[in-house]
Amino acid sequence: MTRTIPVPANNRGLRRSAKKRSRALKPWYTNTSLVAGMIVIGLLIFVAVFAPILTPYDPIQQDLRHALQDPSAAHWFGTDKYGRDILTRLLWGTRVDLRIGFLSVIIPFVFGSILGALAGYFGGWFDTLVMRIVDVFFAFPFLVMVIVLVFILGSGEASIYLAIAAVSWVAYTKIVRGEVIVAKELDYVVGARLSGMSHARVLFRHIGPNVLSQSIIYGMSDIVMNIMGVVTLGYLGLGIAPPTAEWGSMILDGQEFITSHWLQATLPGLLVVVTSLGVSWLGDGLSEQLSPERRK
Amino acid sequence: MLQRLSFIPVRLIQAIPVVFGVTLVVFLMAHLLPGDPATAILGDKATPATIAALRTQLGLDQPIWNQYGLFVSHLFQGDLGTSFTYQRPVVEIVLAAIPVTLSLVAYSLTLALIIAIPLAAIAATAPNRGRDIVVRIYTLIGQGMPQFWVGIMLILILAVNLRLFPVGGYGNTALEHLYYLFLPALTLGIALTPTIIRSLRSSTIDVLGSEYVATARSKGSAGVTLFRHHVLRNAAIPTVSVIGVTMGYLVGGSIVIEKVFAIPGLGSLMLNSIFTRDFPTIQAVTLFVGLFVVGVGILTDLTYTLLDPRVNLTGSVRS
Numbered sequence: 001m002t003r004t005i006p007v008p009a010n011n012r013g014l015r016r017s018a019k020k021r022s023r024a025l026k027p028w029y030t031n032t033s034l035v036a037g038m039i040v041i042g043l044l045i046f047v048a049v050f051a052p053i054l055t056p057y058d059p060i061q062q063d064l065r066h067a068l069q070d071p072s073a074a075h076w077f078g079t080d081k082y083g084r085d086i087l088t089r090l091l092w093g094t095r096v097d098l099r100i101g102f103l104s105v106i107i108p109f110v111f112g113s114i115l116g117a118l119a120g121y122f123g124g125w126f127d128t129l130v131m132r133i134v135d136v137f138f139a140f141p142f143l144v145m146v147i148v149l150v151f152i153l154g155s156g157e158a159s160i161y162l163a164i165a166a167v168s169w170v171a172y173t174k175i176v177r178g179e180v181i182v183a184k185e186l187d188y189v190v191g192a193r194l195s196g197m198s199h200a201r202v203l204f205r206h207i208g209p210n211v212l213s214q215s216i217i218y219g220m221s222d223i224v225m226n227i228m229g230v231v232t233l234g235y236l237g238l239g240i241a242p243p244t245a246e247w248g249s250m251i252l253d254g255q256e257f258i259t260s261h262w263l264q265a266t267l268p269g270l271l272v273v274v275t276s277l278g279v280s281w282l283g284d285g286l287s288e289q290l291s292p293e294r295r296k
Numbered sequence: 297m298l299q300r301l302s303f304i305p306v307r308l309i310q311a312i313p314v315v316f317g318v319t320l321v322v323f324l325m326a327h328l329l330p331g332d333p334a335t336a337i338l339g340d341k342a343t344p345a346t347i348a349a350l351r352t353q354l355g356l357d358q359p360i361w362n363q364y365g366l367f368v369s370h371l372f373q374g375d376l377g378t379s380f381t382y383q384r385p386v387v388e389i390v391l392a393a394i395p396v397t398l399s400l401v402a403y404s405l406t407l408a409l410i411i412a413i414p415l416a417a418i419a420a421t422a423p424n425r426g427r428d429i430v431v432r433i434y435t436l437i438g439q440g441m442p443q444f445w446v447g448i449m450l451i452l453i454l455a456v457n458l459r460l461f462p463v464g465g466y467g468n469t470a471l472e473h474l475y476y477l478f479l480p481a482l483t484l485g486i487a488l489t490p491t492i493i494r495s496l497r498s499s500t501i502d503v504l505g506s507e508y509v510a511t512a513r514s515k516g517s518a519g520v521t522l523f524r525h526h527v528l529r530n531a532a533i534p535t536v537s538v539i540g541v542t543m544g545y546l547v548g549g550s551i552v553i554e555k556v557f558a559i560p561g562l563g564s565l566m567l568n569s570i571f572t573r574d575f576p577t578i579q580a581v582t583l584f585v586g587l588f589v590v591g592v593g594i595l596t597d598l599t600y601t602l603l604d605p606r607v608n609l610t611g612s613v614r615s
Contacts, residue, residue: 136317139586141548148582151570152328224440231442232552236567255448259456266452269445276440
């Protein structure tokens with residue numbers, strides 16, 4: 001990576017013009033979606049990190065004498081059937097749901113993108129094989145496959161990461177493959193090949209950075225889908241095991257008391273909506289930031 | 297027309313490897329279970345005799361490709377094993393649940409279209425103005441709501457507080473089914489609307505800017521007539537394939553929604569089987585869902601061709 005190769009004069013010129021263009025980029029803070037997304041997600045991360053300081057209660061410790069209390073000054077959103085403070089569990093739940101939602105895109109993003117890049121770049125029988133496998137995986141809906149895989153692998157956070165990875169790599173493969181097929185015919189790639197660079201160098205140093213933006217943008221909507229997946233697993237009793245505070249299992253607990261304490265099932269869902277909104281804004285903002293039109 | 301339909305056999309042949317892939321994945325599921333598949337399938341309480349019986353049934357003493365061959369040949373005979381919970385052939389149980397889930401899916405799609413088409417039209421006729429922004433906020437929030445939570449909220453508002461609908465169940469007569477399935481179908485329908493609205497909105501904006509719509513307008517066509525005769529069909533073409541893709545999402549969602557509303561369909565069957573560790577039933581439901589999605593893919597391509605005369609036999613669009 002540190003080894004520099006002599007750059008032809010005209011290429012150097014290209015680089016300079018690229019730099020000039022990037023300086024002309026509209027600053028990121030004028031991008032409303034991006035800023036809105038960063039504020040929402042920033043707040044949620046803040047809440048997740050400082051949950052223990054933000055509330056005096058324990059998210060797991062039961063206090064049956066104070067079960068199912070209505071909202072009060074001591075318990076802003078009341079307590080659940082085990083006397084645990086709802087607000088505390090909501091804040092602690094942010095840790096679990098946000099962590100899994102964000103971390104679970106990493107494996108499928110890396111694996112799927114690399115596989116898609118290889119398939120698109122080399123084509124031939126390898127491409128055919130990969131795309132047939134992709135077709136097969138596309139036949140299984142995300143939720144169905146995640147539920148079945150978590151059942152097979154056993155509950156727990158590691159199983160959730162594995163199950164999501166096993167299902168969602170296909171989208172990245174499809175996206176990156178399509179982008180690489182277009183990019184590999186472009187002049188700069190043909191030129192790089194003709195100048196004697198290895199396939200690996202052309203693919204990962206020259207094509208890679210240019211085709212990844214679509215993958216990154218998709219990754220943001222994938223985070224939303226993963227959070228939905230985790231929450232759904234929690235609701236079905238297949239995800240993070242109780243008594244850990246997690247939004248999905250909180251909705252399940254709250255459903256029992258929907259006629260008397262409707263806040264309990266409503267609030268965790270609202271938090272999911274806010275989180276998704278933040279991630280979607282971040283995704284829209286990124287896609288605007290990465291699109292060529294913004295570089296005016 | 298006939299010539300256009302001649303691509304069907306080609307499309308069917310293309311689907312064969314995918315169908316085999318689906319059966320392979322479902323077959324391999326048993327081998328992903330930790331430990332010996334027969335023991336894992338039957339659980340700790342099984343007697344050595346029942347484990348031995350299942351080992352022979354699955355052909356576990358043979359090489360894995362023979363096991364897969366056995367699985368496929370059983371499949372062709374309509375044999376997916378016996379449910380441990382119900383002690384009946386799995387195929388029978390799954391076939392009984394399929395109509396319930398399919399009617400829920402069809403109902404949801406209908407409600408989704410009833411909501412989405414007017415909203416997309418409202419948004420597309422005034423891009424970036426007030427009503428478009430309202431619709432866009434709706435799609436943004438809509439895609440961020442967990443389906444089961446929407447279901448619980450609808451139960452809270454429409455069933456518990458307003459007492460308009462039952463909180464769950466399926467009913468006995470066709471009319472009752474329609475009544476009982478309304479809330480679950482609305483839940484799934486709402487989940488589907490953001491995707492449909494987005495696709496329909498952007499294609500409607502394209503169509504409204506086209507020359508033939510300008511011609512139709514200059515001839516005096518306007519309002520609903522203009523929409524029905526000139527806009528909708530053309531704007532619907534890209535949306536058809538979007539709907540095709542989301543059918544898998546709809547089936548996946550119905551699994552959870554059936555639990556929320558206690559509907560005796562594939563989803564309840566699958567979740568119950570998961571809790572009783574009834575592995576053959578889980579396998580059968582997964583297989584059916586996979587095959588269903590492949591089938592919908594073929595149907596989508598077919599509809600696409602019928603709607604758009606420019607699609608040629610290979611599926612590419614002539615400009």
